[in-house]
Amino acid sequence: MSRWLAEALAVAAKDLRAEFRTRVALNSLALFALTTLAAVSYTIGPYRLATEDRPFLLSVLLWIVIFFAALAGLDRSFVKEEESHTAPLLRLAAAPTVVWAGKLLYNLVLIFALMAMLAPLFCVLMGFEIAMPWRFVLVLAAGGYGLAVITTIVAAIIAQALTRGALFSVLSLPLLLPLLIIVIEGTTAVATGDLASYSESLRAIVTMAGAMTIVSAFLFPVVWRD
Amino acid sequence: MNRFGLALKWLLFVWMIAVIWAAFMWIPSAQGFKGESSRIVFFHVPTAWVATLAFLVSCVASALYLWRRKPKYDFGAAVSNGLGLLFAVLATVTGAIFAKIMWGAYWNWDPRQTSITILLLIYAAYFALRSAVADPEKRATLSAVYSILAFVTVPFLMFIVPRIYFSLHPDVITNSDPNNSLDSAHLKVLLASLAGFTGLSVWLYSVATRIEEIRHRRRQEVL
Numbered sequence: 001m002s003r004w005l006a007e008a009l010a011v012a013a014k015d016l017r018a019e020f021r022t023r024v025a026l027n028s029l030a031l032f033a034l035t036t037l038a039a040v041s042y043t044i045g046p047y048r049l050a051t052e053d054r055p056f057l058l059s060v061l062l063w064i065v066i067f068f069a070a071l072a073g074l075d076r077s078f079v080k081e082e083e084s085h086t087a088p089l090l091r092l093a094a095a096p097t098v099v100w101a102g103k104l105l106y107n108l109v110l111i112f113a114l115m116a117m118l119a120p121l122f123c124v125l126m127g128f129e130i131a132m133p134w135r136f137v138l139v140l141a142a143g144g145y146g147l148a149v150i151t152t153i154v155a156a157i158i159a160q161a162l163t164r165g166a167l168f169s170v171l172s173l174p175l176l177l178p179l180l181i182i183v184i185e186g187t188t189a190v191a192t193g194d195l196a197s198y199s200e201s202l203r204a205i206v207t208m209a210g211a212m213t214i215v216s217a218f219l220f221p222v223v224w225r226d
Numbered sequence: 227m228n229r230f231g232l233a234l235k236w237l238l239f240v241w242m243i244a245v246i247w248a249a250f251m252w253i254p255s256a257q258g259f260k261g262e263s264s265r266i267v268f269f270h271v272p273t274a275w276v277a278t279l280a281f282l283v284s285c286v287a288s289a290l291y292l293w294r295r296k297p298k299y300d301f302g303a304a305v306s307n308g309l310g311l312l313f314a315v316l317a318t319v320t321g322a323i324f325a326k327i328m329w330g331a332y333w334n335w336d337p338r339q340t341s342i343t344i345l346l347l348i349y350a351a352y353f354a355l356r357s358a359v360a361d362p363e364k365r366a367t368l369s370a371v372y373s374i375l376a377f378v379t380v381p382f383l384m385f386i387v388p389r390i391y392f393s394l395h396p397d398v399i400t401n402s403d404p405n406n407s408l409d410s411a412h413l414k415v416l417l418a419s420l421a422g423f424t425g426l427s428v429w430l431y432s433v434a435t436r437i438e439e440i441r442h443r444r445r446q447e448v449l
Binding site for chain 2: 150179212
């Protein structure tokens, strides 16, 4: 078990090292999020929305920025292995589930980095007041994990297909929409301080992310095997 | 085609005519609905049921393909996703007509309408993936994986999203309120219609898979 974990961490570390050399994914994630945030903040700003609409509408905007930034940046994880012809070597070097866990960790680091930058900035620029800040972090973390699990397996699928860029969004979005609806509900709940709705949403997010983790762990070896 | 199959086909033919006649002529229109709008339940619910059933069949066929690696399971999954798409569109259209009459607008993003939209997107994405992979074996594997992944999200659409949001959708099938349930005549026709539409979809499925198998054999002969 510890050996498996060490190998998965090694795969993730390799990807992060390669990523920091070029910063392709980080740049596209961060710049997409920042330009969208600038556009939203410029057109809506902190005063445009009516007070009773604010928690819901601001949660919607926050998650739309996060989801579409993720769709812009997270498709690279497997495509770059195929493009640089390193995939066969990775197949030889590590077991399929190790590769899956490593790539998932790598995507998680990217998403959490994006959230750590974006969420505080969004709250400041849009005047988004959160009644339960720690629970807000928990909803972000759980939602980010669900996002990472789904985009990892879809990225593995599209790396084998012909038209990669467009296909990633087309395949991810239908799988992500239920998660998006639930995390928006949860974020609205932590902003207004509605504990019952927060607990229901968080349980739904954890169930969905857990189910997706198990299914992807089972299905990934099939996709990865050439 | 053998005799038994032919008899079944004729039975389906007569059965569907009887269901249509009962739905429009035999049943009185239900209380609490505008005009004759309640009659659409006999066509809306079965199409939605067949769409969900097709999704389940496609998931099972996909799992069987990944296990056994026989092309016929891939055809089954693809055909049943195609049928699912067709019946989901029919359910959406009949639902929108009902929504216009009862609620005043064809589309208002009711939770049921949201979940059927996502279902349609999943079906469409499945065919987008199939068209993007040239190698038949790889196409079958990848689309089978996607089909199973999509199936895992369906329970969240069906049960959790409608529970979080308020819905105008009538809940005659699953609720426990005795004042709001179907009377026995309505229930009989609805069950008959469900059986008819299920039979229709089984027939369409068998025709379409046979066509796919002939196509597959022709391709093999050419190669």
